[in-house]
Amino acid sequence: MMAAVREHCWKRVLLLSTLISCILFLVGGVNGLYPGFYSYSCPNAESIVLETLKTFLASDPTLGGPLLRVTYHDCFVRGCDASLLLNSVGNNTAEKDAVGPNKDSIRGYEVYDGIKSALEAACPGVISCADIIQLVARDIIVLDGGPYWNVPTGRRDGRVSKASEALSNLVGPNSNYTTQKDAFAKHGLTEKDLVVLTGAHTIGRARCVTIQNRLYNFSGTGQTDPSLDASYAEKLKSKCPKGSNSSVKLDGTQFHFDTRYYKNVLVNKGLFHSDASFLTESFPKSIVELETKKHNFFADFPEAMIKMSSIGVLIHDEGEIRKNCAFVD
Numbered sequence: 646m647m648a649a650v651r652e653h654c655w656k657r658v659l660l661l662s663t664l665i666s667c668i669l670f671l672v673g674g675v676n677g678l679y680p681g682f683y684s685y686s687c688p689n690a691e692s693i694v695l696e697t698l699k700t701f702l703a704s705d706p707t708l709g710g711p712l713l714r715v716t717y718h719d720c721f722v723r724g725c726d727a728s729l730l731l732n733s734v735g736n737n738t739a740e741k742d743a744v745g746p747n748k749d750s751i752r753g754y755e756v757y758d759g760i761k762s763a764l765e766a767a768c769p770g771v772i773s774c775a776d777i778i779q780l781v782a783r784d785i786i787v788l789d790g791g792p793y794w795n796v797p798t799g800r801r802d803g804r805v806s807k808a809s810e811a812l813s814n815l816v817g818p819n820s821n822y823t824t825q826k827d828a829f830a831k832h833g834l835t836e837k838d839l840v841v842l843t844g845a846h847t848i849g850r851a852r853c854v855t856i857q858n859r860l861y862n863f864s865g866t867g868q869t870d871p872s873l874d875a876s877y878a879e880k881l882k883s884k885c886p887k888g889s890n891s892s893v894k895l896d897g898t899q900f901h902f903d904t905r906y907y908k909n910v911l912v913n914k915g916l917f918h919s920d921a922s923f924l925t926e927s928f929p930k931s932i933v934e935l936e937t938k939k940h941n942f943f944a945d946f947p948e949a950m951i952k953m954s955s956i957g958v959l960i961h962d963e964g965e966i967r968k969n970c971a972f973v974d
């Protein structure tokens with residue numbers, strides 16, 4: 646009797662585990678990624694990422710902003726393959742040295758190097774730099790009070806990085822709505838994805854140089870951007886005098902993942918012209934309004950991040966697993 650019950654139970658367990666594998670395969674079948682990709686090959690991978698990240702943030706909490714931004718700047722150029730982390734070599738100027746979007750703007754590459762060394766010590770040759778980028782972004786958001794989501798993993802690292810491709814894929818802060826919409830559509834992202842992902846501007850800072858034109862010479866007029874709230878413009882000018890090397894918070898709260906960014910945009914206090922441009926058409930404006938509700942933003946943001954982090958991924962035997970995130974093997 647007991648043996649029959651035991652056999653029955655085992656069959657159920659086997660059936661269940663087969664079912665789980667099938668679901669993972671099917672989910673991964675869309676783009677080859679699935680949550681828990683490393684659960685057998687490196688069970689502690691995600692906790693190593695989190696703990697190492699925390700040690701870096703403890704000595705410099707401002708690293709959260711640039712590290713979250715890295716997801717966007719990596720995924721829009723050759724897909725999410727960590728090409729942004731590669732160093733320039735010989736006469737090839739790599740993405741990270743693209744003047745404008747990346748050079749002197751993105752910081753924190755040492756965090757990926759630190760996390761990668763910790764992971765290589767635990768599980769050599771297993772975890773890609775491309776996955777580290779996405780796990781770090783999720784952890785930053787959770788540490789700043791935002792939503793948790795399971796990050797689909799299994800990306801592999803690219804071997805090519807060109808500054809020219811960063812310049813042609815990443816749009817600037819003075820862009821109008823159409824330019825941004827088109828840049829996102831090129832990577833399979835919708836207008837809603839654009840507005841939701843830009844909600845990442847709830848975290849971090851911007852260097853004054855990125856708003857100089859908007860404050861002092863908008864579109865070459867010698868005037869302030871008329872779409873900027875006048876009193877906010879004055880406040881920004883006092884923090885960012887002409888030629889200033891300083892920086893300002895993107896939404897007033899640098900370390901809180903909240904809906905303040907959208908509330909600011911609605912009252913003409915979005916920091917960049919690109920943020921303000923969401924009010925120039927009815928559809929993006931309606932999304933801004935929706936995302937001022939915490940339950941919408943906290944549901945939509947992870948969904949959009951999962952979508953963005955699937956762009957052009959390398960899987961299976963494509964690309965490689967780098968030993969050091971700054972160099973191809």
Ligand code: HEM
Nearest residue numbers: 710711713714717750817818842845849850851852855919
């Ligand atoms: C077309 C859309 C976007 C434009 C034009 C834009 C532009 C910018 C600019 C100019 C800065 C300031 C950089 C500096 O100080 O050098 C910035 C900061 C930032 N961006 Fe965006 N961005 C866009 C979309 C995104 C997306 C999709 C994400 C992430 C999902 C993101 C995350 C961030 C973060 C977290 C910061 C703060 C960085 C820091 O603290 O250093 N942005 N963005």
